[in-house]
Amino acid sequence: MNCWCSYCFARPSHAYLDLSPGLDFETKIFAKTNAQDVLRRELAKSGYRVSPISLGINTDAYQPTERKLQLTRRIIEVLAEAKHPFSLITKNALIERDLDLLAPMARERLVHVYFSITTLDNTLSSRLEPRASAPHSRLRAGKRLSEAGVPVGVMFAPVIPWVNDHELEAVLEAARDAGATAAGYVLLRLPHEVAPLFRDWLQMHLPDRAAHVMSTVQQLRGGKDYDSRFGQRLRGEGVYADLLARRFALASKRYGFEGRRHPPFDLTLFVRPRASSPQGELF
Template sequence: MTTRTRPAIKGRGSTGYLPGRFAVTTADAVDDGWHDADTEGDPSSSPHTVLHEEVARSVITRNSSPDIPFEQSLNPYRGCEHGCSYCFARPSHAYLDLSPGLDFETRIFAKTNAPLILRQELSKRGYRPSPISLGINTDAYQPTERKLQLTRRILEVLAETKHPVSLITKNALIERDLDLLAPMARENLVHVYLSITTLDNGLSSRLEPRASAPHSRLKTVARLSEAGVPVGVMFAPVIPWVNDHELEAVLEASRDAGATAAGYVLLRLPHEVAPLFRDWLQAHLPDRAAHVMSTVQQQRGGRDYDSRFGTRLRGEGVYADLLARRFALALKRFGFEGRRHPPFDCTRFVPPRAASPQGELF
């Protein structure tokens, strides 16, 4: 399954509409001579973002993967306008019979009733609090959040009920919610990670075209840290021969900004992400595309991706081992080694009270 190699689309991470793996029929643009196939006649030449409302029946997702350090997650949005070319969540749009390519970053589904449903789920008898990771599959602070404020309303519910939450984002918009995050931090109810993939603005604008620029993310790390919010950095994903040489520089800059924890994840290319990323390489880095994918496959047992627990986030082989050693040395060098965010306090949780037609007496 491959896409037709096309020129890069300004402001987008995909180069075309890759059919999802469940698609029964597919369509392909054909130049009939009436238009320039790469511009006016091709709808993918200037795709606009379309927002859809999704009415959710439930919002808390339970996780049992041994690779992931959380049991519960919540995603206010499906799809992500940041348009990261490597996003492991792209294949989820195939379940909606949409393209994991341009549709994933232009057809955004917002769970507009998520704050209400979250309140209902937290009030259920027998609910036991466990930290909720907010925006794991797609970024909870992507551009449409500025208008919809779904993430903020969810945080308001979590702050009211004193429920622990962790967040990871590529967007400086999280600073908007410091009035909620800072008080929660004082009660050990929140951890935040900024995903910083590169310090090169030019590379960032191609890898993750609608995310905040690297210097903006570092400023966000500093502002969160100054407000007392435990903040870390994720150097993710590590892409061989694209950004891997920046590992130490990113960790040092993040340390200087106030980050107190760090992690990394190796590039993951499940399902449709592999052909999409191959097309991205051909459009932006054709001179090293073959070398990048060869190294990726060396870490994945000769394939584009290996989904086994224990190896899918770190890979295996010579390159993966060297990367792990580099990271360990960088942690020690920049003072991250042995440092941990304060543990979450789940004992403060107060279930939300159901609304009563009689109102409140006290």
């Protein structure tokens, strides 16, 4: 099963498969069990040019089924073998399992890890993000990775007006204490079928403020539930968006994130892997 984040912008991808972005998204997944082989073939092509790869962008790279299938681990193994740089964002402490791969890659400037932390409130987290690791587990995992030399950052995401927005400073402080050296934030995004699903979630869990939340969301999105423009979809526009940006800038300065970046990736170490062959290797 998928993690059940009520706000997940990946939900509409199920609609492309004639499945519902609601219950089907939460109960049916498609595992690309040959992903590591496909990746190896792509990296082995003579025309391939190294560019950092991002894992966990559409859905989390550490879904519950990863404990059994280990697809993310196998992908990282291919990247490690090829000395190929990548970044990863997750809500799950299962990433600690792969520290034996991540730490050596970090020493060669080949990996960055971000933890998405929406709230420090366990009760709210369990309602917003069922099956994701509890906030304190993510912070503990981040600390372990950081202590092992892996560059760790935090994404306060998504920022939901009148739900978790008051926690921005607290999340950045907790992440700093756990070893994070970079920070960012992203506003709530409600594309396509996600908007009515999130409205239902608000009515179920926060009916007293549901109208206020959606009214503010629409103020941020030019009167709509969502604005897909690249320059607007992550930050929004208007008074609330400006105030949030100022708060983030002040908090970043206070907790030591201002102007800090993870070390740049090293693109010079790439070793083109050999494509898999049914005849095996002679040498």
